[in-house]
Amino acid sequence: MSMAPEDAQAPGLRDRLLPAARRASANAHSPYSGLKVGAALLTGDGSVISGCNVESASFGLTQCAERNALGTAIAEGVAPGSVTALLVYLPGDRPLPPCGACRQVMLELLAPGAQVLSVCDGDGFHRWDVEDLLPGAFTGLPRDD
Numbered sequence: 001m002s003m004a005p006e007d008a009q010a011p012g013l014r015d016r017l018l019p020a021a022r023r024a025s026a027n028a029h030s031p032y033s034g035l036k037v038g039a040a041l042l043t044g045d046g047s048v049i050s051g052c053n054v055e056s057a058s059f060g061l062t063q064c065a066e067r068n069a070l071g072t073a074i075a076e077g078v079a080p081g082s083v084t085a086l087l088v089y090l091p092g093d094r095p096l097p098p099c100g101a102c103r104q105v106m107l108e109l110l111a112p113g114a115q116v117l118s119v120c121d122g123d124g125f126h127r128w129d130v131e132d133l134l135p136g137a138f139t140g141l142p143r144d145d
């Protein structure tokens with residue numbers, strides 16, 4: 001999905017995805033961190049699928065909002081590589097940069113050139129082409145052929 005430079009905050013994507021990400025954020029289960037993260041993604045056919053973070057008392061089992069949204073998309077039959085945008089939302093005035101694990105999975109499941117937006121309730125935001133999230137990423141075992 002290409003975007004004009006003056007469209008730096010991607011208002012079209014933001015308008016489309018933020019309501020779903022906010023709804024998911026309200027459902028976050030995060031008694032340990034208190035962070036209520038919501039994510040929403042756009043599929044190739046224009047559907048919106050959301051996810052929130054789900055924490056565990058065994059902290060390492062915590063699931064991030066972005067990967068939960070992507071897992072739901074795959075379960076719904078969305079083809080890997082066909083997600084054109086993903087927005088992550090954190091209530092408050094600071095946007096949340098996606099963690100390294102989510103960057104890896106986004107790189108594998110989003111479409112080439114997909115937009116990743118991180119927004120909050122204030123003016124601050126981040127926006128990346130998915131390829132820029134994880135330079136030199138692992139993409140599978142090296143092969144000779």
Ligand code: THU
Pocket residue numbers: 030033035037052053054055062063064065066096097098099102
């Ligand atoms: N979290 C996400 O949902 N996405 C990220 O990309 C970073 C972190 C959640 C996991 C945990 O519930 C809380 O934020 C603090 O790490």
